[in-house]
Amino acid sequence: xxxxxxxxxxxxxxxxxxxxxxxxxxxxxxxxxxxxxxxxxxxxxxxxxxxxxxxxxxxxxxxxxxxxxxxxxxxxxxxxxxxxxxxxxxxxxxxxxxxxxxxxxxxxxxxxxxxxxxxxxxxxxxxxxxxxxxxxxxxxxxxxxxxxxxxxxxxxxxxxxxxxxxxxxxxxxxxxxxxxxxxxxxxxxxxxxxxxxxxxxxxxxxxxxxxxxxxxxxxxxxxxxxxxxxxxxxxxxxxxxxxxxxxxxxxxxxxxxxxxxxxxxxxxxxxxxxxxxxxxxxxxxxxxxxxxxxxxxxxxxxxxxxxxxxxxxxxxxxxxxxxxxxxxxxxxxxxxxxxxxxxxxxxxxxx
Amino acid sequence: xxxxxxxxxxxxxxxxxxxxxxxxxxxxxxxxxxxxxxxxxxxxxxxxxxxxxxxxxxxxxxxxxxxxxxxxxxxxxxxxxxxxxxxxxxxxxxxxxxxxxxxxxxxxxxxxxxxxxxxxxxxxxxxxxxxxxxxxxxxxxxxxxxxxxxxxxxxxxxxxxxxxxxxxxxxxxxxxxxxxxxxxxxxxxxxxxxxxxxxxxxxxxxxxxxxxxxxxxxxxxxxxxxxxxxxxxxxxxxxxxxxxxxxxxxxxxxxxxxxxxxxxxxxxxxxxxxxxxxxxxxxxxxxxxxxxxxxxxxxxxxxxxxxxxxxxxxxxxxxxxxxxxxxxxxxxxxxxxxxxxxxxxxxxxxxxxxxxxxxxxxxxxxxxxxxxxxxxxxxxxxxxxxxxxxxxxxxxxxxxxxxxxxxxxxxxxxxxxxxxxxxxxxxxxxxxxxxxxxxxxxxxxxxxxxxxxxxxxxxxxxxxxxxxxxxxxxxxxxxxxxxxxxxxxxxxxxxxxxxxxxxxxxxxxxxxxxxxxxxxxxxxxxxxxxxxxxxxxxxxxxxxxxxxx
Ligand code: HEM
Ligand code: SF4
Ligand code: SF4
Numbered sequence: 001x002x003x004x005x006x007x008x009x010x011x012x013x014x015x016x017x018x019x020x021x022x023x024x025x026x027x028x029x030x031x032x033x034x035x036x037x038x039x040x041x042x043x044x045x046x047x048x049x050x051x052x053x054x055x056x057x058x059x060x061x062x063x064x065x066x067x068x069x070x071x072x073x074x075x076x077x078x079x080x081x082x083x084x085x086x087x088x089x090x091x092x093x094x095x096x097x098x099x100x101x102x103x104x105x106x107x108x109x110x111x112x113x114x115x116x117x118x119x120x121x122x123x124x125x126x127x128x129x130x131x132x133x134x135x136x137x138x139x140x141x142x143x144x145x146x147x148x149x150x151x152x153x154x155x156x157x158x159x160x161x162x163x164x165x166x167x168x169x170x171x172x173x174x175x176x177x178x179x180x181x182x183x184x185x186x187x188x189x190x191x192x193x194x195x196x197x198x199x200x201x202x203x204x205x206x207x208x209x210x211x212x213x214x215x216x217x218x219x220x221x222x223x224x225x226x227x228x229x230x231x232x233x234x235x236x237x238x239x240x241x242x243x244x245x246x247x248x249x250x251x252x253x254x255x256x257x258x259x260x261x262x263x264x265x266x267x268x269x270x271x272x273x274x275x276x277x278x279x280x281x282x283x284x285x286x287x288x289x290x291x292x293x294x295x296x297x298x299x300x301x302x303x304x305x306x307x308x309x310x311x312x313x314x315x316x317x318x319x320x321x322x323x324x325x326x327x328x329x330x331x332x333x334x335x336x337x338x339x340x341x342x343x344x345x346x347x348x349x350x351x
Numbered sequence: 352x353x354x355x356x357x358x359x360x361x362x363x364x365x366x367x368x369x370x371x372x373x374x375x376x377x378x379x380x381x382x383x384x385x386x387x388x389x390x391x392x393x394x395x396x397x398x399x400x401x402x403x404x405x406x407x408x409x410x411x412x413x414x415x416x417x418x419x420x421x422x423x424x425x426x427x428x429x430x431x432x433x434x435x436x437x438x439x440x441x442x443x444x445x446x447x448x449x450x451x452x453x454x455x456x457x458x459x460x461x462x463x464x465x466x467x468x469x470x471x472x473x474x475x476x477x478x479x480x481x482x483x484x485x486x487x488x489x490x491x492x493x494x495x496x497x498x499x500x501x502x503x504x505x506x507x508x509x510x511x512x513x514x515x516x517x518x519x520x521x522x523x524x525x526x527x528x529x530x531x532x533x534x535x536x537x538x539x540x541x542x543x544x545x546x547x548x549x550x551x552x553x554x555x556x557x558x559x560x561x562x563x564x565x566x567x568x569x570x571x572x573x574x575x576x577x578x579x580x581x582x583x584x585x586x587x588x589x590x591x592x593x594x595x596x597x598x599x600x601x602x603x604x605x606x607x608x609x610x611x612x613x614x615x616x617x618x619x620x621x622x623x624x625x626x627x628x629x630x631x632x633x634x635x636x637x638x639x640x641x642x643x644x645x646x647x648x649x650x651x652x653x654x655x656x657x658x659x660x661x662x663x664x665x666x667x668x669x670x671x672x673x674x675x676x677x678x679x680x681x682x683x684x685x686x687x688x689x690x691x692x693x694x695x696x697x698x699x700x701x702x703x704x705x706x707x708x709x710x711x712x713x714x715x716x717x718x719x720x721x722x723x724x725x726x727x728x729x730x731x732x733x734x735x736x737x738x739x740x741x742x743x744x745x746x747x748x749x750x751x752x753x754x755x756x757x758x759x760x761x762x763x764x765x766x767x768x769x770x771x772x773x774x775x776x777x778x779x780x781x782x783x784x785x786x787x788x789x790x791x792x793x794x795x796x797x798x799x800x801x802x803x804x805x806x807x808x809x810x811x812x813x814x815x816x817x818x819x820x821x822x823x824x825x826x827x828x829x830x831x832x833x834x835x836x837x838x839x840x841x842x843x844x845x846x847x848x849x850x851x852x853x854x855x856x857x858x859x860x861x862x863x864x865x866x867x868x869x870x871x872x873x874x875x876x877x878x879x880x881x882x883x884x885x886x887x888x889x890x891x892x893x894x895x896x897x898x899x900x
Contacts (some may be wrong), residue, residue, distance in 0.1 A: 075728075
């Protein structure tokens with residue numbers, strides 16, 4: 001259901017883009033109005049979302065510890081999987097964000113003969129997930145060739161590295177291929193892994209398909225159909241320098257599809273699960289040091305009487321109820337037993 | 352207690368392949384017993400002032416909910432999203448990658464797709480989307496949004512009480528999404544309309560009143576410690592001191608109440624008594640704070656706070672310098688990650704310092720409570736106690752990391768260090784089943800009841816299997832652990848999946864090995880089992896457990 005819906009949605013979007021390309025009168029809408037709208041929605045949306053998260057306090061320090069804690073000096077702490085200092089936390093977060101540390105642990109449970117069960121290593125999701133994200137980042141950075149004039153220095157480095165193997169003319173960029181391969185894996189996994197299929201929603205298929213479509217049209221433009229790159233760069237630089245221009249007629253319809261879908265991605269981003277990009281940095285089980293017993297962690301609403309209605313049953317109340325029994329058992333008392341043994345609970349002083 | 356189905360029969364019912372039907376279209380069948388818990392008794396619920404005390408049961412048609420129950424829950428959800436960043440974030444950022452799916456012992460043991468942590472969380476998330484996101488309001492099921500109907504509530508009850516808050520899923524999630532936290536808050540929400548279970552509410556009410564979950568009154572507490580003193584005297588020839596509610600002691604000792612009633616907990620208690628006596632430790636027990644555990648933490652932050660508050664209050668009343676805590680799992684999650692924030696900081700206490708070795712426990716300098724295994728490991732390291740590990744030679748041990756000390760603390764090496772020093776035979780279970788990846792006993796977070804037996808055996812399956820592995824390959828005959836719930840429920844799990852293996856505590860082994868000044872020659876261990884004599888010391892390992900049913 002979600003899959004079909006997503007395919008249709010992507011198809012509709014592509015048709016829209018083709019229509020946009022075919023009707024010259026609409027070009028400014030697609031290359032000027034929409035991008036500004038999309039960029040605005042993206043920036044405002046992401047900020048609003050992150051602020052909303054940040055506004056909720058972190059009442060407890062609930063680090064998930066994945067290694068030995070800091071305790072006695074002669075016991076070796078696992079400083080990255082169970083950090084106790086800010087430096088350790090930065091290390092842990094860096095591993096998570098740059099290398100998907102937690103996903104690297106992934107295992108696969110399999111039922112075997114008899115009543116046996118095995119947990120095999122499985123690094124595929126990790127590997128392809130990493131391939132996708134890194135490729136995406138590098139492809140994005142390489143695009144600064146089109147956005148900025150003069151071309152930023154890092155683009156050259158990336159292009160050289162990326163085209164290291166010098167295959168084909170124009171030279172094949174590994175990340176472009178990697179991006180598409182990884183996305184394809186992630187997409188097929190959603191269809192063929194029964195468990196993942198079962199949990200998948202339209203909101204899972206759609207972003208994958210969207211990214212696949214973006215990557216595919218990009219690759220088509222680079223290797224198969226010639227587009228007027230100079231004209232495209234004028235459009236991009238125009239937008240970013242706030243001097244938008246009417247695009248030249250020489251720009252291929254493929255570009256309109258590619259560019260339109262990128263705008264859709266920008267608009268979709270802040271309201272979707274793609275916000276995990278920001279969320280991963282805020283996750284309280286990962287970004288807090290496990291120094292719980294070492295340092296006090298304040299909860300800003302700890303005195304909310306509406307929330308913490310139940311009060312501690314005090315020692316005085318306790319002794320009042322059990323005083324006679326306690327005396328009988330030879331336990332020390334705060335107050336002596338009065339001559340007439342109080343019946344349970346009847347002679348409590350009111351507080 | 353035992354299950355009608357044999358292990359291999361139960362195992363055959365597990366199928367990881369999800370059903371054809373969409374998960375929003377499947378529901379729960381309360382007719383089939385064995386995989387859920389009964390409702391909280393009205394007396395207990397009322398005693399701790401929790402909402403809507405009444406007689407009801409999950410298998411009944413009418414749950415006797417307040418008319419505006421949906422409103423109450425949604426309002427509660429709104430409030431908690433504003434209070435807990437964890438909740439807000441976890442509602443928003445899951446990408447449904449499925450990495451957590453087969454990490455949950457309940458999924459592995461049942462194959463029920465809603466026991467995949469991601470779907471368990473989606474049960475709450477779907478309602479969140481429907482009520483709090485535009486996409487959810489507009490597109491409904493397509494984007495995983497659904498209304499909070501009675502049917503959905505039933506699933507909440509079923510699946511949020513089929514999560515032991517073990518956090519194994521959280522270790523594997525790339526964003527650290529902690530389904531235990533979601534379960535915690537979902538239970539809290541349900542509790543707002545009086546949906547809870549008795550095995551949580553009654554212990555919590557008992558603890559509120561008598562100081563411990565079992566409802567033991569002060570004289571009963573004294574009796575049971577005296578009983579233990581007599582037993583220990585029979586075994587060691589030494590009569591230990593029993594300081595109780597003693598003002599001005601240096602250390603307050605708090606341990607789960609099961610330790611002085613349950614078996615095999617009791618043997619660990621004997622170990623504590625022996626150790627403290629041998630050290631001539633200036634310490635005290637408390638009848639008022641006679642519970643280390645905190646069943647309140649299985650229902651709400653509110654009840655957790657009220658029960659936990661006794662620790663610091665009692666430490667203050669007695670005028671001790673610091674607090675020492677016994678072997679337990681969730682007790683330590685609360686102490687380590689919540690207590691200081693909830694009821695601290697306890698500035699009237701001193702930074703814990705071992706009176707025996709002089710070690711200052713810097714890692715507890717703010718919360719001022721030390722774990723017994725930190726304390727004992729330090730003693731052993733400084734050679735302050737004499738040990739004869741051969742007194743444990745009839746045992747070949749493996750160690751079960753309890754979920755909370757492992758994933759909510761990181762207490763991994765201390766118990767291992769102790770074990771390796773007090774016994775000669777120790778083998779680890781496979782890496783995927785220990786330390787931060789440890790598997791739950793399947794009965795934590797209040798689920799350890801008779802009526803829930805089938806689900807417990809299912810949830811205990813991964814643990815039971817790993818034990819069987821070291822039983823068969825290495826001759827392991829005892830599973831050591833540091834948790835009162837483990838000690839209560841693992842015997843059942845092990846009997847079922849890996850018969851012939853016993854369950855014990857780390858300080859039971861310490862007590863066996865501890866050479867006490869002036870003791871008589873030990874004939875038996877703390878369980879009254881004869882020790883292996885050096886001349887009869889032949890390899891028994893490998894013969895145990897073969898005669899399983
Ligand atoms: C700090 C930045 C980011 C981090 C740490 C991060 C991390 C992750 C991780 C760990 C996963 C799960 C594994 C996987 O499915 O690959 C994931 C999934 C995903 N990420 Fe990111 N991500 C980041 C930014 C982005 C951005 C900028 C995009 C897209 C524009 C994106 C798109 C996706 C998509 C579509 C998935 C789901 C893949 C699937 O459905 O199987 N991510 N991300
Ligand atoms: S591992 Fe985390 S992100 Fe992936 S499905 Fe589970 S909860 Fe969601
Ligand atoms: S916390 Fe434990 S029991 Fe709960 S969903 Fe995660 S793995 Fe399962």
